[in-house]
Amino acid sequence: xxxxxxxxxxxxxxxxxxxxxxxxxxxxxxxxxxxxxxxxxxxxxxxxxxxxxxxxxxxxxxxxxxxxxxxxxxxxxxxxxxxxxxxxxxxxxxxxxxxxxxxxxxxxxxxxxxxxxxxxxxxxxxxxxxxxxxxxxxxxxxxxxxxxxxxxxxxxxxxxxxxxxxxxxxxxxxx
Numbered sequence: 001x002x003x004x005x006x007x008x009x010x011x012x013x014x015x016x017x018x019x020x021x022x023x024x025x026x027x028x029x030x031x032x033x034x035x036x037x038x039x040x041x042x043x044x045x046x047x048x049x050x051x052x053x054x055x056x057x058x059x060x061x062x063x064x065x066x067x068x069x070x071x072x073x074x075x076x077x078x079x080x081x082x083x084x085x086x087x088x089x090x091x092x093x094x095x096x097x098x099x100x101x102x103x104x105x106x107x108x109x110x111x112x113x114x115x116x117x118x119x120x121x122x123x124x125x126x127x128x129x130x131x132x133x134x135x136x137x138x139x140x141x142x143x144x145x146x147x148x149x150x151x152x153x154x155x156x157x158x159x160x161x162x163x164x165x166x167x168x169x170x171x172x173x174x175x
Contacts, residue, residue, distance in 0.1 A: 001014055001016055001084065007092075008092060009090065009092065010088040010089060010090045010091075010092050011062045011065075011068065011088070011089040011090070011092040011093050012086065012087070012088055012089075013034075013038050013058075013059045013062050013063075013086070013087045013089075014084070014085070014086050014087075015033075015034035015037055015038065015083075015084070015085040015086075016082050016083070016084050016085075017030075017033065017034075017037075017082055017083050018081075018082045024077075024082075024083040025077055025079075025083065026077070027075055027077075030075055030077065030083045030085055031073055031075060031085055033083075033085075034085035034087070035063060035087075037059075038059035038060060038062065038063050038087075039059075039060055039063050039064070040060070041053065041056055041057045041058070041059050041060035042057075042060050042110060044056060044057055044060075046060060048103070048104060048107060048108075048109045049104055050100060050103075051099065051100035051101070051102075051103025051104065051107070052100060061093060061099075061103065061107060062087070062089050062093060064107050064108070065089070065093040065106045065107060066106050066107070066108070067091060067093060067102075067106050068089040068090060068091060068092070068093055069090075069091070070089070070090040070091075071087060071088070071089055071090075072087070072088045073085060073086065073087050073088075074086040074087075093106065114147065114173070115173075116147070116173035116174040117147035117173055117174075118174070119147070119171060119172075119173075119174060124171040124172075125171060125172045126170065126171055126172070127141060127144050127146040127170045127171060127172055128170070140170060141170035144170070145173070146170045146171060146172060146173065147170070147171050147172070147173055
């Protein structure tokens with residue numbers, strides 16, 4: 001896996017998931033799965049004021065940077081090897097030498113979970129057996145007034161309902 005030659009025309013993110021990850025053997029699961037994986041860098045103590053984290057946060061920034069308005073994705077599914085997803089974002093955020101200075105105006109703070117969505121992973125009740133990561137997006141859950149949360153990736157310290165073994169994406173709220 002290699003990045004493209006550096007350019008000021010786009011920002012690039014690359015994902016690889018080994019064979020066996022649920023849904024990664026088809027486009028409908030691979031691209032959302034890669035995006036959620038990149039977004040998950042928020043858990044590296046991302047600081048909205050400084051634009052920095054305790055480790056890698058660049059993929060997260062590219063996913064949410066509001067100045068990047070164009071997106072192109074490439075997908076290569078290699079049986080018995082894994083799934084490769086490449087995204088190019090433009091105009092690029094990562095070419096600016098002042099990226100950290102620009103981050104506060106380009107990255108909005110994450111919203112907190114809605115009331116009733118603080119359900120422990122082991123206590124969650126799925127909305128439907130079909131609504132599991134990575135084959136579902138929030139638009140599938142919101143009409144059902146359900147909670148949308150992929151706890152496979154969203155393990156930031158402020159969340160108290162993280163369990164690596166659960167893959168429920170859309171689950172019922174507490175009543």
